[in-house]
Amino acid sequence: MFRFAGATIALLATLAVAVPAHAAFPEKPIRFVVAFPPGSSTDIVARLVGEQVSAALGQPVVVENRPGAGGNIATTAVMNAAADGYTVLIHSVAYSVNPSMFANAGYHPLNDLQPVAMAAFTPNLLYVHPDVKANTLAELLTLARGSKMAYASSGHGTTTQLGAELLFRELAKVDITHVPFQPATATNAVVSGQVPIASTSMPPAVPFVKSGKVRALAVTSLKRSPALPDVPTVAELGYKDFEANTWVAVFAPARTPPAVLDLLNAEINKAVATRSVQERFATLALEAGPMDRAQLRGYVESEVTKWGKLVKTLNIKAE
CATH class of the missing domain: 3.40.190.10 (Periplasmic binding protein-like II)
Structure with a gap:
């Protein structure tokens, strides 16, 4: 009996070492990879939101600009990053347009990354x-x-x-x-x-x-x-339901844990609702566009379909 109890305790101790408890997300800085240069509307939104998210989560948010190829360089970099929530993409509506306009944009907008949050639109x-x-x-x-x-x-x-x-x-x-x-x-x-x-x-x-x-x-x-x-x-x-917005949203690698995505969605939605961000948005003619993840995915899907159809009809190609 005592040998059995001792063996059980030893096994539990081994498991405790082999499978350590994971710290709550986040436990290190979060990287916002921006698809456009410093000073662009996308960059300004990323920095405003990043400041609020950093304060809320207690970790630095590092903004990294990766412009080029209409945003495709940043997108593929984040697509191939670790799916742990520590690297996310800040992109514009071009995210939904590029796959139909480029011969090879390098990503599928609905399979390779997950929509996380809508940050702003105009x-x-x-x-x-x-x-x-x-x-x-x-x-x-x-x-x-x-x-x-x-x-x-x-x-x-x-x-x-x-x-x-x-x-x-x-x-x-x-x-x-x-x-x-x-x-x-x-x-x-x-x-x-x-x-x-x-x-x-x-x-x-x-x-x-x-x-x-x-x-x-x-x-x-x-x-x-x-x-x-x-x-x-x-x-x-007279043009019913006509809509053509410029928007800025956040995306993460496809396999990022849902709990992490939900947390980021909640914190970004809180960030764009703060008075300081709202006031800054107003000076830039931007509006907050908070959505939950399901709403955002539906919206991105509709944008991919709408612009893809038009690009094909007009035979528009990337220059």
């Missing part, structure tokens, strides 16, 4: 130079049917291009030439009169709308934006 904005004789979207479309026009976007393959193409070519059946720019220069091209029309995200354009240097015609979210509450949505103007 509608895209349609606006014109003040010399354009159109005060409404309908007037612009009528004008474009009778004369050759062009629009600037924030870049080839972005939702600022794809949303405009969906509206102009697919829905309104109007041929308006696309002129891609870098995100920082598209608005300036319209302000200077180089291009008469623009479709960009809101942050670079809002100050020029408020100063009268450009005229806003419509936002592309389902609801009006608090940044420009007097500007109607495209959906209000």
